[in-house]
Amino acid sequence: MILAANRTHNFSAGPAALPTEVLQQAQAELLDYKGSGMSVMEMSHRGKVFMDLAHEVEQDLRDLMSIPANYKVLFLQGGGKGEFSFIPLNLLRGKARADYVNTGLWSTGAIKEAAKYCEVATIASSEDKNFTYVPAENSWKPNRDAAFRHICTNETVHGVEYFSIPKIDDEVPLVADMSSHILSRPMDVSRFGCLYAGAQKNIGPSGLTLVIVRDDLLGHAHPLTPSVFDYTQQAKSDWMLNTPPTFAVYLAGLTFKWLMRQGGVAGIGVVNAHKAKLLYDAIDSSNGFYQNHVTPADRSQMNVVFFLGNETQNAAFLEGALASGLAGLKGHKAVGGMRASIYNAVSLTAVEALVAYMKAFAAKF
Ligand SMILES: *Cc1c(COP(=O)(O)O)cnc(C)c1O
Numbered sequence: 001m002i003l004a005a006n007r008t009h010n011f012s013a014g015p016a017a018l019p020t021e022v023l024q025q026a027q028a029e030l031l032d033y034k035g036s037g038m039s040v041m042e043m044s045h046r047g048k049v050f051m052d053l054a055h056e057v058e059q060d061l062r063d064l065m066s067i068p069a070n071y072k073v074l075f076l077q078g079g080g081k082g083e084f085s086f087i088p089l090n091l092l093r094g095k096a097r098a099d100y101v102n103t104g105l106w107s108t109g110a111i112k113e114a115a116k117y118c119e120v121a122t123i124a125s126s127e128d129k130n131f132t133y134v135p136a137e138n139s140w141k142p143n144r145d146a147a148f149r150h151i152c153t154n155e156t157v158h159g160v161e162y163f164s165i166p167k168i169d170d171e172v173p174l175v176a177d178m179s180s181h182i183l184s185r186p187m188d189v190s191r192f193g194c195l196y197a198g199a200q201k202n203i204g205p206s207g208l209t210l211v212i213v214r215d216d217l218l219g220h221a222h223p224l225t226p227s228v229f230d231y232t233q234q235a236k237s238d239w240m241l242n243t244p245p246t247f248a249v250y251l252a253g254l255t256f257k258w259l260m261r262q263g264g265v266a267g268i269g270v271v272n273a274h275k276a277k278l279l280y281d282a283i284d285s286s287n288g289f290y291q292n293h294v295t296p297a298d299r300s301q302m303n304v305v306f307f308l309g310n311e312t313q314n315a316a317f318l319e320g321a322l323a324s325g326l327a328g329l330k331g332h333k334a335v336g337g338m339r340a341s342i343y344n345a346v347s348l349t350a351v352e353a354l355v356a357y358m359k360a361f362a363a364k365f
Contacts (some may be wrong), residue, residue: 004020004024007020008325008326008327009325009327009346009349009350009353009354010327010328010346011326011327011328011329011339011340011341011342011346011350011354012327012328012341013156013157013180013201013303013328013332013339013341014156014180014198014200014201014206014341015200015205015206016200016202016328016341016343016345016346017343017345017346018204018205018251018255019255019258019345021258022251022254022255022258022345025254026250026251026254034049036049039247040053040246040247040250041246041247041250045240045244045246046240050246053249054075054238054239054240054244054249056253057249057253057256058073058075060253060256060257060260061073061210063260064183064256064259064264064265065183065187065212065265066189067189067212068189068190070215070216071189071214071215072212072213072214072215072218072235073210073211073212074211074234074239075208075209075210075239075244075245075249075252076208076209076211076228076229076234076239076244077207077208077209077228077244077245078209078229079198079206079209080106080177080179080196080197080198080209081113081198082209082229083177083196083198083209083211084110084112084113085114085116085117085229086225086229086231087110087114087148087175087194087196088113088114088116088117088147089117089221089222089224089225089229090213090218090220090221090222090225090229090230090231090232091147091148091173091193092117092118092147092148092220092222093147093217094220095118095145095146095147096147097118097119097120097121097145097146097147098114098120098121098146098147098149099121099123099142099143099146099149099150099172100114100120100121100122100123100150100151101122101123101124101125101140101151101152102122102124102125102126102127103126103131103134103135103151103152103155104126104131104152104157104158104160105131105155105156105157105158105332105334106152106156106177106179107150107151107152107155107177110152110177114150117222121141121146123140123141123142123143123149124139124140124141130158131155131158131160132158132160132293132294132298133294133295133298134161134162134295137167137168140166140168142170142172143172144170146172147172148172148173148174148175148193149168149175150175150176150177151166151174151175151176151177152176152177153176153177153178153181154178154179154180154181154300154302154303155300155303156179156180156201156300156302157303157305157334157335158294158305158335159292159294159299159300159303159304159305159339160294160298160299160300161181161298161299161300161301161302162298163297163298165187165188165191165192173192173193173194173214173217174191174192174193175192175194175195175196176192176194176195176196177195177196177197178195178196178197179196179197179198179201180197180201180202180302180303180341180343181201181301182195182201182202182203183202183203183259183265183268183344184202184265184269184272184301184302184343184344185265185266185268185269185272185273185301186265186266186269187265189212192212192214193213193214193217194211194212194214194217195212196209196210196211196212197209197210199248199252201341201343202302202343202344202345203255204251204252204255205247205248205251206248207245207248208244208245208248208249208252210252211231213231213235218231218232218235219232221233228241228242255345259344262344268344271348272301272342272344274348275301275342275346275348276299276300276301276302276304278348278351278352278355279304279340279342279354279355280292280299280304282355283306283358286358286362288309289362289365290306290308290309290358290362291306291307291308291309292304292305292306292307293307301342302341302343303340303341304341304342305331305335305337305338305339306338306339306340307331307336307338308337308338311336311337313365314337314338317329317338318330318338320357320361321354321357324353324357325353326350326353326354326357328341329354340354
């Protein structure tokens, strides 16, 4: 048994930290899941043991997110990036155009991929200021004939988050890439036509992709959509048209149970807000030693991007951090600097340790 005390404070953007309790439970059940005499990863996805598990995992997610009954929950593969293609394939429904808001690297990627399938209207963008804010909704130029309207509600690379859901009053369904902040606080699923997330940021291991889609949008996938990525076909077969990533589903389920023990999304939301405030306060009170360029109201609670005022100290900062048991702080290459990803599984203790290190490092120079 590996001691939990040996675990480093992991600020990786993804794949990312999982709760230690979850990994310990997986370890304890690895060879013999609930008396079945085998590991979850060795059993048929069509057998009763796994089917029971799958139903419970889905129900727990429905409870955690208060997902209305007219939404399908699908546990698929292909990653967040796969959804950049599967969204237009499933949701264009014969229409020629879709609206996209561009707030950073991930929405840019979604736009590029969607342009293979339809005319993309970029109805708002924050590229003019290096993706440091969410464009005000009254500046958007929405199209009423768009098949859907796509946003990325947390830009993992740029550290920009939507704290309110767009309210545009038309029939165009809102679609959101929530990969890096799903389950981080309460969110009203009923305001979306569809939302999706790769699991490896805030849910579980990589290899699992979550799609939540409203019933009435199903049934119109493009005929060339691969069956395993056709939401309608997957919904009809309870997301078991082919073998789902069974072990990843199991681990996601353990994370959902853990999240319930933290008081659900409301409980973890309070902790997440506190963690983010500690870190942004440390940056803002450093007299420019550390800097963050995101408009304060749009600063992500999950991905805190910051720069050293003197960038020649970057290597020393990262080296010292690692020596202090703080890993994964290097910023994305598109942006540079530092990034602390403080997902649900990153504890308040870890954030406090990071803040203490940042203060000590600044004091030394
Ligand atoms: C990580 C991430 C993705 C890409 O996920 P993959 O599973 O690597 O394809 C897409 N969107 C956002 C917002 C992300 O953070």
